[in-house]
Amino acid sequence: MTRIALTGITRSYLRRAPPALAHVSLAVEPGTLLALLGASGSGKSTLLKLVAGVEAPDQGDIAFDGRSVLPVPAHRRRAVLVFQNAYLFPFLSVAENIAFGLRVQGASRATMQAEVRRMLDLVELPGIERKRPAQLSGGEQQRVALARALAIRPRVLLLDEPFSSLDSAVRHTLQEAVRRIQRELGITTLLVTHDRGEALAMADRVALLDRGALLAHETPQRLFARPPTRRAAHLMGVTTCLRGELAGGQLRTSLGVLAVDADGAPAGLATYAIRPEHMRLACAPEPNALPVRVLAETFRGERYEYLLQAGDETLRVHAFQPFTAPADAPAYVVLPTEHLFPVCDDAVAPPARPA
């Protein structure tokens, strides 16, 4: 079980463009799974390549168990990448694919055979040694790619969107299988994904990346419930952020006064956020309710979405039941105190790399 430590990692591709990664420091505890969550261009895949050693950082250090691996070339790092495209070698059988890493190390025939069988059992595909990659389904290919990666007993497993080309049923089963295997072997794992649900479902901790900067590094539950900054909140699906004057447990916004959980925060300007599914529509005023006009109701199956006008702001509220009030009756949106949480304003862009 390997501990990964990244310190001040910076990586630029274009000289005058902002860096793909800027001053990212992260630690991954031995045997845990860290999800790197971000949109395309957030630098998450770059980070994975740096850990794998197929690219080198401009600045910063990468250490496994306290020893820097920067001088170690990719093929000696034992940090294996698994991609969205399984990259099974088409000219080799399934068994030869799984044994590839052992063969280049010069393992014996018997070792390879035994290891191939063990790995195929692990990924629940016993007996397909002689098949060709082209004969396998997408999900099976990913399982074989995983078996091939695990066969070399890697110190670190690096998963680069391994599920995103699979349809949702196969994706869910494979997510569960990967999580089970990862826990069974206790292998330190980095999972790159742009799928919020996938990151929350699979990870011990989630690192939220945005345009090369690390916004948050939290447990899934905490990151979802209490994203620390406005930008992080936005990326976690929060659409409502209210800015106002905080004093005595009350936030005075342009829309009205809300009771909030100040919890020792200093008085002054503050921003509180709330998730769309934590707001509630009501027909009568109550504590923490703001008068609104319902602009649109959209049925999306699992939920109803309401577009509301409050003062000169528009709010989006998700409800699991339709809001049935007579037309032209006054409507209110309730922002329960227990669901309002403070967010920091976003940090200024990271300083340019000193020349």
Add this chain to the structure above:
Amino acid sequence: MTRIALTGITRSYLRRAPPALAHVSLAVEPGTLLALLGASGSGKSTLLKLVAGVEAPDQGDIAFDGRSVLPVPAHRRRAVLVFQNAYLFPFLSVAENIAFGLRVQGASRATMQAEVRRMLDLVELPGIERKRPAQLSGGEQQRVALARALAIRPRVLLLDEPFSSLDSAVRHTLQEAVRRIQRELGITTLLVTHDRGEALAMADRVALLDRGALLAHETPQRLFARPPTRRAAHLMGVTTCLRGELAGGQLRTSLGVLAVDADGAPAGLATYAIRPEHMRLACAPEPNALPVRVLAETFRGERYEYLLQAGDETLRVHAFQPFTAPADAPAYVVLPTEHLFPVCDDAVAPPARPA
């Protein structure tokens, strides 16, 4: 406002493969928006091409306002396609693009200018006449494509996944804009999509297509709450279907006896389904509860997913709150009678086309 009627449409591409569309009959009421929902390969894009006239059906008839349009070539049908790729002509300006349909009809310069201005106002992009398509963002390009399609005053608007290459914020705004314009102009519209939420949110009615067959043609609310067949239920996200003997308002399944709303259904073998978010976990037995073992809990942000073992079946339950029960305490899943609904077994595959 045009009424579209499709009667017994069949279309095959390969001689020995199953047809892309088999015996599909559908009617679209004037001025309404029908969503064609299906996975890739369901035949939904083929259907759109047949209505546009760029392909012809092997069998069946397509009529606008009661008159068959099969003899009318695509360029005289006034059924305009808008694609995921906006297909703005790169060698023309925005204004020339929007005026394209009028120009090939020989409209006057003044007519074209006035119409271009009107259309740009309609799609909320005034004043960009002289821009080149390459200068526009993806969402703007789709708006211009929509303006170009509407400029010829089409009888029918055909949208082929027009939002699927846009990111989710732009997609939502554009969905709202298209819905507003469609209602304003009262133009009969077919929307092809693979996104369940999009179909439910935008359509007056949803046609569910699967491997060339029409499974359902319903309002969004009804289709979501009561998909008529097992396969339709599966496509709408229902994972639990229980088969059993129906008698006196009770369904005897292998897992236990459930009170169901029989509503005059004949006694005998029947299948009832329930949505994953309509089931509920409980610590104590209650009516319609089945004893289960919790195999896995997955946090996905908006919801928790539970994988349950009940007898020799696995069930998936979605909950908005975590289920906190002491380990090893008995657990039950409750299937409320009001959420259990009957589904038909799937129709056999449509008969092969008579030679």
Add this chain to the structure above:
Amino acid sequence: MMPDATHPPARRAAALLGRMVLGAVLLGPILALLLHASSTHWFFPRLVPAEWTLAPLLRQLGDPRTRAALGASLLTAGITTGIALLLGLPAARVLGLRTFRGRSLVLLVLFLPNIVPPLAIGMGLNVLLLRLGLAGSIAGVVLVHLVPVVPYAILALLGVFARYDEGYELQARTLGANPCQVWLRVALPLLWPGLAVAALFAFLVSWSQYVLTLLVGGGQVITLPILLFAAVSGGNPTSIAGLALLFAAPPAVAIALAVRALAAAAGQPARGMS
């Protein structure tokens, strides 16, 4: 994946490389020929000629044999180009837009006549053309030129169609454009740069044929390369250089223009062809 492929230094280096190769290939030989043609006394080990004069070059241009050969070359290459484009357009459209299993095979086969020794083909065809009575005529020469020219035209057009999206045509049809309008207002503007390049390719391949023209033309169709080669056998360096210059200059100019047009198109944001 990061777009490190669009690294400016790499791009600039590639552009520079392109310019250098272009310069070396186009200007080098022509400069050497110009020196030869405009000199009367230039012997080893002098690096530049001792005397300069344009008189031999002008004399060469005034020669009626030269003018006749120029006419024959232009006529042959022009007709060949036209026919090659007409044949190549539908073929390239099918090969470029459809993907089927035997596609790479068809492409290889198409290109065979350019790979297989042209002598073998020329002689095989000559037997046929002799029997058809077309040997020794411009028509026969054009027919034989088509064998290497059509594949080049298809190859050039393939590149265009590989990036061509039929969706534009579908879109135009549903907007009310009839087939003729679709072709003139949509397909042609999208294909235009590629068509020009294909025409250039075809013209140049035909223009530079020597062996096939000699075999089938049988000494009766005298194009510039034939005349040039005869002069090479004769051995008058100034006359050779004059003819070679005449022969090489129009293609060089045409290519330079095409390269400039392509470079300008490449500078614009994505269009029908990039």
Add this chain to the structure above:
Amino acid sequence: MMPDATHPPARRAAALLGRMVLGAVLLGPILALLLHASSTHWFFPRLVPAEWTLAPLLRQLGDPRTRAALGASLLTAGITTGIALLLGLPAARVLGLRTFRGRSLVLLVLFLPNIVPPLAIGMGLNVLLLRLGLAGSIAGVVLVHLVPVVPYAILALLGVFARYDEGYELQARTLGANPCQVWLRVALPLLWPGLAVAALFAFLVSWSQYVLTLLVGGGQVITLPILLFAAVSGGNPTSIAGLALLFAAPPAVAIALAVRALAAAAGQPARGMS
């Protein structure tokens, strides 16, 4: 979009078309030549020769001049192919895997030497080679052959790299393969069919050079095409046909083999190259 492009009848028709073109191009001329070479009396209007004998053909093969020319051709084409692949591989890799703005420009420029009249290039280069003392040597001929051969090699390899995914190499590296193992165990097996085709292209382009060999070889490097063309000037039809057959047969055999290999590869499910 429906995959109507993989329509079996269309595929079968394309395959049939391929076979017909292949047959016409490869077998037609060779059959005609074989008839010529094995006949002693064959005059118009007879469709087949009056008499048959293999004696002239065998006599031709026994001629030491023929054997020397065969050796020179094989040597030149072999060396040229080797160098062209060594130069072409890295160039094609960069051009095929990276996309940058000037890419189509570089490709056009690369291909210029095949489009620009080879005579012009040959004569320009000849001046240079004469000064370097390489004129009249195999080395000089190889150098000049590289001008048209390298672009063909790059073109053939480009097709391979267009479908080549560097992800396989990345994957192999993180699995523990050192750079040498990555090349031998991953890149080579993936590139192999394309490399073979590129080598074939290069060999054939060099093998069939006539004008450039004559210009630079200056009568001292006698390859098969030179001998053949001399025989054509001489006018003995049987001798011509014998030489032409010798000249055309090896390429025809090699191409037939390559086509069969490609067809077999196309029959398999998707691999490194399809």
